[in-house]
Amino acid sequence: RKEVEQDPGPFNVPEGATVAFNCTYSNSASQSFFWYRQDCRKEPKLLMSVYSSGNEDGRFTAQLNRASQYISLLIRDSKLSDSATYLCVVNPNDYKLSFGAGTTVTVRA
Amino acid sequence: SQTIHQWPATLVQPVGSPLSLECTVEGTSNPNLYWYRQAAGRGLQLLFYSVGIGQISSEVPQNLSASRPQDRQFILSSKKLLLSDSGFYLCAWSPGTGPNEQYFGPGTRLTVT
Numbered sequence: 001r002k003e004v005e006q007d008p009g010p011f012n013v014p015e016g017a018t019v020a021f022n023c024t025y026s027n028s029a030s031q032s033f034f035w036y037r038q039d040c041r042k043e044p045k046l047l048m049s050v051y052s053s054g055n056e057d058g059r060f061t062a063q064l065n066r067a068s069q070y071i072s073l074l075i076r077d078s079k080l081s082d083s084a085t086y087l088c089v090v091n092p093n094d095y096k097l098s099f100g101a102g103t104t105v106t107v108r109a
Numbered sequence: 110s111q112t113i114h115q116w117p118a119t120l121v122q123p124v125g126s127p128l129s130l131e132c133t134v135e136g137t138s139n140p141n142l143y144w145y146r147q148a149a150g151r152g153l154q155l156l157f158y159s160v161g162i163g164q165i166s167s168e169v170p171q172n173l174s175a176s177r178p179q180d181r182q183f184i185l186s187s188k189k190l191l192l193s194d195s196g197f198y199l200c201a202w203s204p205g206t207g208p209n210e211q212y213f214g215p216g217t218r219l220t221v222t
Contacts, residue, residue, distance in 0.1 A: 032209050043199055043213035044153070087153075091209045095141055095160060101152035 001026050006088050006100035013078050013107055020074040021103045023088030032091035033064055035073050037084045038102065044087055047073075078107045111136035115200050115214035122221055128173075128187040130217050132200030135181065140202040142183040143211060144175055147197040159183060160205070195221045 006023040033050035050062040061074040088100035144156040157175035201211040
């Protein structure tokens, strides 16, 4: 079983729509959780950390469900610039991160 | 602020040739350093990580090696490249303590021909 599993998508949404997707992780001892964004042929960039109580950063909301071992990301009022691959990332120990293969989101005009 | 550099940005090498990719970090001390490879359309594969000078942990057995000759310098090498070594190589750093988020360099796109 993969450490982090994501629906690869693609999620095709119109501008202004809300899009949400999840990932699941296998290591129940994981302590830190993140969402990264990767544009085509570019490096991944940290989008936001995910906290146990859930957190919001502008149009982006992340939720963590430890009991069910999943993390979600919701994007409100989608912009064309939100088109990217979103990587779910989990920290199973102090030094390493486990990356999901990514969920592709395409926002159309 | 911290900055991470990688070079070269792109590289085309023949099979059997050597490889040396360099990564340096500025603005921080004693970072943890990482090398990843991303094959086309695939996820990130951790190759090596280092928590200090001279300390290298290998995640995947292969014909690649890594070295950390200085605190903020991380080098990825190969004596003889294989076709399967083609990919997008990413260096990343994270703070030695505290939150574990990693920050990536711009990457090197390697094509082995």
